[in-house]
Amino acid sequence: MKEVKTQKRYKCDFCKKRGIVRTMKFHEKNCYRNPRRVCSACNNTGKYEYDTGDDNSTMVEVICHYCEKFDPQKIEDIKEYELSLQDKPLTDKD
Ligand SMILES: [Zn+2]
Numbered sequence: 001m002k003e004v005k006t007q008k009r010y011k012c013d014f015c016k017k018r019g020i021v022r023t024m025k026f027h028e029k030n031c032y033r034n035p036r037r038v039c040s041a042c043n044n045t046g047k048y049e050y051d052t053g054d055d056n057s058t059m060v061e062v063i064c065h066y067c068e069k070f071d072p073q074k075i076e077d078i079k080e081y082e083l084s085l086q087d088k089p090l091t092d093k094d
């Protein structure tokens with residue numbers, strides 16, 4: 001029997017996503033719930049350039065589809081997802 005290394009799990013400050021530190025550091029910055037979200041693809045400019053990678057390699061500017069996805073529906077989806085995770089209703093301590 002071998003011991004399996006386990007990594008500490010972290011929870012997103014903004015949503016209920018959990019994961020190992022590397023995943024969560026990346027996620028929190030990109031979290032759709034984060035009011036100061038920094039888009040990893042476009043750095044909040046709404047568009048980014050990528051290399052087509054063919055022979056005459058050219059940079060093409062595209063609309064950032066990650067930021068395009070940032071719409072109210074996304075927030076609703078997250079809410080629903082979070083509700084589905086809740087087994088017990090939260091108790092108000094205030
Ligand atoms: Zn999150």
Ligand SMILES: [Zn+2]
Pocket residue numbers: 039040041042043044045046047064065066067068
């Ligand atoms: Zn973006």
